[in-house]
Amino acid sequence: MISQPRGRKLSREEAERVPHVVARPKARYAWSAGPATGRFLEELKEGRVLARRCNGCGRVLVPPRMFCERCFRPTDEWVYLPGTGTIQTYSISYIDTDANRIAKPILVGVLAFDGASEGCGIMHYFGEVAPEKLYIGMEVEPVWKPQAEREGAITDIKYFRPRRKEDRQ
Amino acid sequence: MREVSIVGIGYTSFSPVTPDLSWKELMFEAATRAYADAGIDPRKDVQSFITCAEDYWEGFSIFDEFTPDQLGAALRLMHTVAGDGLLGLANAYMQIKTGLFDIVVVEAHSKISDLLTYEDVLMLAFDPIYEAPLGGHPHYLAGLEMREYLAWTGTTEEECAAVAVKNKWNALRNPLAPYGAAIAREDVLSSPYLFAPLKKLEIAPLVDGAIVLVLAEGELARRLTDKAVLLEGIGWSSESPWVGTRLPDARYARLAAELAYAQAGITNPIQEIDLAEVDDRFAYKELQHLEALGLARPGEAGQLLLEGAFDLDGQLPVNLSGGSLGMGDAVEAGGLQRALEIILQLRGEAGARQLPDPEVGLAMSWRGLPHGSGAVAIFRREA
Ligand SMILES: [Zn+2]
Numbered sequence: 001m002i003s004q005p006r007g008r009k010l011s012r013e014e015a016e017r018v019p020h021v022v023a024r025p026k027a028r029y030a031w032s033a034g035p036a037t038g039r040f041l042e043e044l045k046e047g048r049v050l051a052r053r054c055n056g057c058g059r060v061l062v063p064p065r066m067f068c069e070r071c072f073r074p075t076d077e078w079v080y081l082p083g084t085g086t087i088q089t090y091s092i093s094y095i096d097t098d099a100n101r102i103a104k105p106i107l108v109g110v111l112a113f114d115g116a117s118e119g120c121g122i123m124h125y126f127g128e129v130a131p132e133k134l135y136i137g138m139e140v141e142p143v144w145k146p147q148a149e150r151e152g153a154i155t156d157i158k159y160f161r162p163r164r165k166e167d168r169q
Numbered sequence: 170m171r172e173v174s175i176v177g178i179g180y181t182s183f184s185p186v187t188p189d190l191s192w193k194e195l196m197f198e199a200a201t202r203a204y205a206d207a208g209i210d211p212r213k214d215v216q217s218f219i220t221c222a223e224d225y226w227e228g229f230s231i232f233d234e235f236t237p238d239q240l241g242a243a244l245r246l247m248h249t250v251a252g253d254g255l256l257g258l259a260n261a262y263m264q265i266k267t268g269l270f271d272i273v274v275v276e277a278h279s280k281i282s283d284l285l286t287y288e289d290v291l292m293l294a295f296d297p298i299y300e301a302p303l304g305g306h307p308h309y310l311a312g313l314e315m316r317e318y319l320a321w322t323g324t325t326e327e328e329c330a331a332v333a334v335k336n337k338w339n340a341l342r343n344p345l346a347p348y349g350a351a352i353a354r355e356d357v358l359s360s361p362y363l364f365a366p367l368k369k370l371e372i373a374p375l376v377d378g379a380i381v382l383v384l385a386e387g388e389l390a391r392r393l394t395d396k397a398v399l400l401e402g403i404g405w406s407s408e409s410p411w412v413g414t415r416l417p418d419a420r421y422a423r424l425a426a427e428l429a430y431a432q433a434g435i436t437n438p439i440q441e442i443d444l445a446e447v448d449d450r451f452a453y454k455e456l457q458h459l460e461a462l463g464l465a466r467p468g469e470a471g472q473l474l475l476e477g478a479f480d481l482d483g484q485l486p487v488n489l490s491g492g493s494l495g496m497g498d499a500v501e502a503g504g505l506q507r508a509l510e511i512i513l514q515l516r517g518e519a520g521a522r523q524l525p526d527p528e529v530g531l532a533m534s535w536r537g538l539p540h541g542s543g544a545v546a547i548f549r550r551e552a
Contacts, residue, residue: 021298026289029228032280034191067197069238072204072212 036064041152047144049081051116051124056111059117061166084163085111088121090129105131111140111160121169139163172387174263174397175512176272177207182345183378183497183506192227192280195379197239202274203381204241208393209272211241215383216270218242220249221257221277223499225290228283240276240381245306253277254380255504255534259403261384271386278379287375295539296410308372310412310538311451312364318417318457319366321468326366328471330357332452333371335480336488340495342522343510347372348495357452371452376497380505382512390536391551398515399549404428404433408541415541421456422447422461422533425545426531430492432464435529438463442480443527444514445485446507448535448543449492458533459487462545481522489514489522489543504534508546515550 010018024164033041036052039061052064056071059077067074091110095101107126112118126134127143140160150156162168179202182193190198211218220236229235233249236242250257254277261273284290288306295301307335318324331354339351344376352370360370390397406424408415426438437440449455456470465473466484473479479487490496490510499506511530513519528550535543 023297023301025293027228027293028224028285029283030285031228031283032191035189035193037191065238066194067239069241069243070212072201072210088235111480168337 034066036066040064044154044156045147045150047147047150047154049083049113050143051079051081051113051120053077053079060115060120062113062116062120064121079115081113081115083113084139084141085113085121085160087126087134087136087140088112089136090126090134092134107131107134109134122154124154124157125159126161128161130169133162133167133169138167171266171268172390173262173400174385174387174390174551175382175400176385176393177203177209177381177383178509178512179203179204179206179344180379180509181378183347183376183499184377185283185347185374185497187280187377192278192283192379192482193239195280195345195377196236196276196278196381199278199379199381200274202382203274205227206378207385209383211274215241215272215274216246217264217273217542218245218247219257219260219273219275220247221252221254221275221386222249223251223501225293226279226281226284226500236276240274241273244380252542253501253504253534253536253544255263255403255508255532255546256405258382258384258504258546259405259509259544260402261382262400262403264387265384271389273384275384276379276381276382277502277505279375279377279502281375281500282377288489294496296412298430300412300539307368307538309364311372312367313449314417315367315453316365318453322418322460322471323468324453324471326358327354328456328474328526329371330354330368331451332449332455333357336449336455336476336492336494339400339481339489339522340491342520343489343491343495346374346491346496346522348497349491355508367453371494373450373493373498378497378502380500380502380509382505382508396516397551398407398512399551400546401549402429402432402547403544404432405544406542410539410541412539417457418467419457419461419535419543421541421543422458422535422545423463426462426533426542429531429545429547433549435547438531439485441529442485442531443529444489444511444524445487445531445533446490446492446510447487447531447533448503448536449488449494450498450503450537454535455488455492458535458543462531462533464494464531477492486524489519489524498537500537503537504544507532507534508548511548515548
């Protein structure tokens with residue numbers, strides 16, 4: 001049998017009377033993207049998805065990297081991918097970071113790019129689709145921001161939508 | 170009793186900025202060189218990997234999840250130490266000493282040029298209630314300690330300035346060191362006071378770079394390479410965080426050294442140690458650390474320095490690499506920078522600054538402001 005806690009919760013006003021220290025860390029960074037990620041981001045501006053091939057294991061790696069973590073050797077060549085892919089897994093996110101219910105749930109997932117090796121998926125949004133229509137293995141394609149709005153970021157792709165028009169909403 | 174040896178070293182150059190590479194490629198370069206040097210395949214031969222990194226320097230929380238790929242450690246035994254590289258080395262030493270593993274890799278790096286607000290992040294290391302609200306540039310803490318150290322020991326500002334002169338001169342003979350310079354004591358003394366009595370040229374500038382060491386059990390090490398260097402002892406210690414209660418005697422260094430000396434069987438460090446690399450992020454720290462390590466009597470390091478005792482041809486050469494003043498402050502990689510020079514010297518690979526026949530070397534690290542923690546490692550050339 002679980003005993004009931006005694007007393008009551010502190011009110012917000014009472015909690016604020018307890019001494020505490022407020023601070024806001026000032027930490028700003030500018031991460032060097034490096035040759036692989038740097039070129040990947042540049043290519044996104046052009047509406048292209050770039051990968052690297054490792055001739056050791058034959059895998060096509062995306063996001064591209066200058067070394068293969070399996071073979072531990074430098075990767076060998078750039079490979080352009082069509083940008084299409086299939087849904088590897090997905091979730092429907094109903095609350096925001098403050099745990100408030102959001103009106104339109106966010107569809108997030110991992111997609112495996114066509115032309116890339118297994119285990120080389122990236123995370124992104126899905127759109128133009130009803131949540132209940134999503135399924136693992138669904139074929140999707142990128143919906144790009146207009147070229148003028150692209151800034152060399154993963155969000156230059158707005159989301160991925162079903163390739164089959166009848167699955168779209 | 171199992172012995173522990175260094176069988177591979179790999180490193181990048183050190184540079185104030187590295188905009189063309191990410192920290193991943195820096196680590197990959199150092200690791201590739203270390204594995205080639207040791208003649209091993211990380212995917213098959215290494216049993217445990219250790220990195221040393223501080224989340225706030227990197228700008229990632231839980232940075233350890235980002236470290237395996239570029240070391241060949243994906244899906245292998247791997248962990249991260251949030252501290253200086255010598256603490257990672259201590260972990261590796263114990264893993265081999267206990268018989269758990271035979272080959273272990275240690276990595277430390279700096280990509281501090283990615284951090285745009287270094288001073289603000291450093292201030293976050295100060296006590297948030299008692300010290301951080303005072304604000305200001307956090308290096309003033311070094312000015313406070315330097316003044317107290319000078320008052321306690323009778324060391325002079327001239328002697329501290331001479332540390333910067335020596336280390337920047339040494340750095341001219343180290344191709345890895347970006348801050349080599351032939352300067353006179355007058356140049357240091359006339360450089361502006363930033364945190365009086367600390368002057369501009371007495372403060373090590375920040376650098377990027379990466380270092381990887383491969384360690385192996387002693388017998389295996391002899392089979393792998395003919396240039397193995399024994400790691401005979403390693404100790405570490407941390408002060409209480411209360412800055413106001415600390416004395417200017419770097420007690421952390423003394424306690425770390427006592428443990429390392431005991432493990433290495435060293436009873437008379439001045440006689441037995443042939444060269445030392447000690448933390449010199451602020452010039453006076455070299456003198457303070459030498460005294461704490463028992464390599465000079467309290468208050469005498471400055472005078473010995475002026476007499477040339479710590480020069481390339483002196484009785485105890487100190488910071489032949491150029492130290493942090495010459496190589497740059499590589500944050501958590503500082504300790505491995507110091508260790509790297511000792512290993513190069515004991516292997517006879519230190520080029521223009523090579524000592525004739527060194528047998529025993531000491532590397533000492535300090536984690537930097539506002540920390541009172543340090544580590545000491547003792548290396549010996551194979552007989
Ligand atoms: Zn591969």
